[in-house]
Amino acid sequence: MSSRGSLMFVLHAHLPYVNHPADSSFLEENWFFEAVAETYVPIISLLERLASEGIRPGVALSISPTLGAMLENEELEEKMACYLGSRLELIAKELERAKDDPALLKTVKLYQKLYEDAAALMHKYSGDLITPLKSLQHAGQIEIITTAATHAVLPLLTRPEAVRAQLAVAAEDYFDRFNQKPSGFWLPECAYEPRLNSSLKLSGFAYTFAESHSVEFSGQDASGGVHAPYRTSNDVGLFVRDAASSREVWSAQFGYPGDPAYREFYRDFGYDGEYEYLRPYFGSDGARRPLGLKYHRITGAGTDLAAKQYYDPDAAQARVEAHAADFLERRIKQADDFYAERGTRPLIVSCYDAELFGHWWFEGPAFLETVIRKIRADRLPLQFVTPSEYLNSCQEPREITPGSSSWGENGYFDPWVNETNDFIYHAVYAATDKMIETANRFRNQDLPGLSLRALNQAARETLLAQSSDWAFLLYIGSHAQYAKSRLEDHVANAIKLLGDVIEKKVDETALNKLEQRNSLFPRLDFRIFASVSKF
Amino acid sequence: MPELSRTLPSEDRLVLLPKNPGVLFAFWQFSASREEAFISSALGGEVELRLFHSEDKAQVSALKAAWKSGKAYLEVPAQGRSYTAALYALRSGEWEKLLESNPVSSPAAAGMAEERAYASLEFHKRVHL
Secondary structure, eight states: OOOSEEEEEEEEEOOOOOOOTTOTTOTTHHHHHHHIIIIIHHHHHHHHHHHHTTOOOOEEEEEOHHHHHHHTOHHHHHHHHHHHHHHHHHHHHHHHHTTTOHHHHHHHHHHHHHHHHHHHHHHHTTTOTHHHHHHHHHTTSEEEEEEOTTOOOGGGOOOHHHHHHHHHHHHHHHHHHHSSOOOEEEOGGGOBOTTHHHHHHHTTOOEEEEOHHHHHTSSSOOTTTTSSOEEOTTOOEEEEBOHHHHHHHHOTTTSGGGOTTSBOSSOOHHHHSOHHHHGGGSOTTOOOOOOSOOOBBOOSTTOOGGGOOBOOHHHHHHHHHHHHHHHHHHHHHHHHHHHHHHSSOOEEEEEEEGGGBTTTBTTHHHHHHHHHHHHHHTTOSEEEOOHHHHHHHSOOOEEOOOOSBOSSGGGSSGGGSSTTTTTHHHHHHHHHHHHHHHHHHHTTSOOOHHHHHHHHHHHHHHHHHTOHHHHHHHHHTSSHHHHHHHHHHHHHHHHHHHHHHHTTOOOHHHHHHHHHHSOOOTTOOGGGGSSSOOO | OOOOSSOOOOOOEEEEEEEETTEEEEEEEOOHHHHHHHHTTSSOSOEEEEEEETTTOOEEEEEEEOSSEEEEEEEOSSTTOEEEEEEEEEETTEEEEEEEOOOEEOOOOOOOOGGGOOSHHHHHTTSOO
16 A cells, blocks of 8 residues: 555664763663663564564664663673573562462563563673664664764753764764764754754754754744654754654553553562562662562552552553554544645654653553554555655755754753752853863873873763753652762863863873773764864 | 752853743853952942843843852743843942853743643653652
C-alpha cells in the first residue's frame, strides 16, 4: 500500500557522565547500569532482530557524547558485568523463593531473561555497545545523531565560545566514535533559540529539531504546520516535534505508560524485601536502593504502592499490542486529516528520551518493536523515515525562524532556571569565563606538556559543569546533593587547573586523577574555547 | 534557598538569562576592587539594576540591588524582544554604570497548551524519589 504519511521516530539517549573508578558500588553509577540493562540492550536487540528479519527499523537514535563515553569506558563495562552478575545471582535465589507462587515466578523468569539477554549481548560485543549501533548505522538500518558535548541547555550559555565548544566537541566526539561526520544534532532538552543557527551551521550539522509551539506561534509563514520540515535562514534543516504522538507515549497520566497492566516503576524489591536477604546486593553503605526487580503493576491511578497487585507479563503484552494498534490508527487518521486539509502527505516527528523505553516504561521496547512490525505486517499506509532520508527526498523546505523554546515543563527554560537551582549559574559562568579568558591567553603559545594537559582537562571540567543534568536534579529534588557536589567539583577543578597553569605550578598527581575520572573527549583541545578559534 | 558551598573568584559579572516569555533571570557579582570601592564609600551603597530594550536602549524597569552579589527575576513588558541589564551605583551623586549584561531575547509566548507539557520531567522521575 502506498504511504499516506511518514513517521520519524527519534530516540534521544542521554545520561550525565558518572564515573567513579575508586568506588565499586557508587549509587549514581547505577543510572548507567539500569539504563544499559533495561533500555539500551533491549533497544539494540530489537533493532538487530528487526534488521535480521528484513524489517528496516528506520529510526533516528541520538547518543549523547557523555553516554557514548560511558558506553566505551572499560572500567564501567567491568562494573556492568558485575552488576549483571549480581542481579542474576539474586534472581537465582528469587526463582527458588517464588517456586510456589506462580504469579511471582512468571515475573522473576521475565527478569531472568532480561538480565541474561543483557549479559549475552554485552558478551557478544565484548562489553562495547557502540559496536552494534555502528553496524546498524553502517547497514542503513538506523541513523545516529549527536547532541551537545555535555548536554548543556544551549540558550542558557550566553557566551558564543561556550556554545561553539559544546557543538564542536560533540561533532569531533561523534566522528571519533562512529567514523563519520554527524548530520543531525539533537538540541539538549529540545532547547532552541535563533542564535544557535550559526553555531549549528559552523559545526557542520545539517539538521536539528524544535518544539512544535516554537513553529506554530513563530508569527511566520509556517504553512506546513508542524508536519513539514523547515530550514533556517542559513540552511540548517529543522524538524518539528509532533505534540500528539509525543503525549500518547510520554504522559504517564494520559498516555499508554499509565495503563494499569503495565509494570509499576516505583515499587522495587530493594525496598520490599527482607533486609538481610538483600544486603549483599546493596552498596557498601548498606542502604536500601532499587534493585530493578519490580514485581507489581500500576494497578490503578492513585493506588497506594502497598496495594499494588502482581505484574502479569502476558496481560501487559496484550496491552502493548492494543496500544501499538491504537498509536498507528491515530497516526493514520492524523495523516489523512492533514492530507484532507492541505493536500500533501505529512511528516510526523515523534521524539522521546530513549530511557523512557524500558527503564521508565518497562514495556516500551515491546511497544516500539510492535509498532514497527505492524506497519509491515498489516501493510499500513505509513513509512518510517530517518531525518537524512527525508531531507534528501523532500522538496526545498520553507525557511523559518522558530521562537525560543524547549520541551521542558511549560515549554521554555523554567526547569533549569528557578529558585531551586539558579545559584549554580554563578559557578558555571565563573568557570566558563575563566576558561575562555585563559584559552585566549594561551592559544598561540607553545606550552609544556603538563600545562597543555591541564588546560585540556580544565576544558573537560568546564564542559561537565555546563551539563543540564545538575540544574534538573536540583529542580526535582532528587540526588540534589550529588548534583550540587558534581557541579561545584567541576567548577573548582577547572578554576584551579587554569590558575595552576598561569602560576606554573600544575600538580601532576592531582591532574592524573582528574584525567582518570573525567576521561571523556580524549582529543579535546582547550583552544576550542578561544574567542577566535583556530578550528 | 540553596547556595554554593564554595567561594568563587571575585570578578565583575552581570549575566541575563531567559526563563520564560514573561521573565528574565539576572545574576551578578562584583570584583574585589569594586567591593573596595563600595566599602570605602567611593561608590554609594545604593545599587540599581536597570533593564533596557536592546534596540532603542529605552529603560523599562529598575530595582534596588545588592552591591556584593545578587540575583533577580525581571518581568519583561513585551515578549519576544531583546533586553539588556545594567548595574548602576552612585558616585559623587551621579549614577555610574558599573556592569552591563549580555543581550537576551525573551521567548515569545506560544500559548503552550497543557497537553503538550512535558518531556524531561517524567523521564527524570526515574532517579528514585
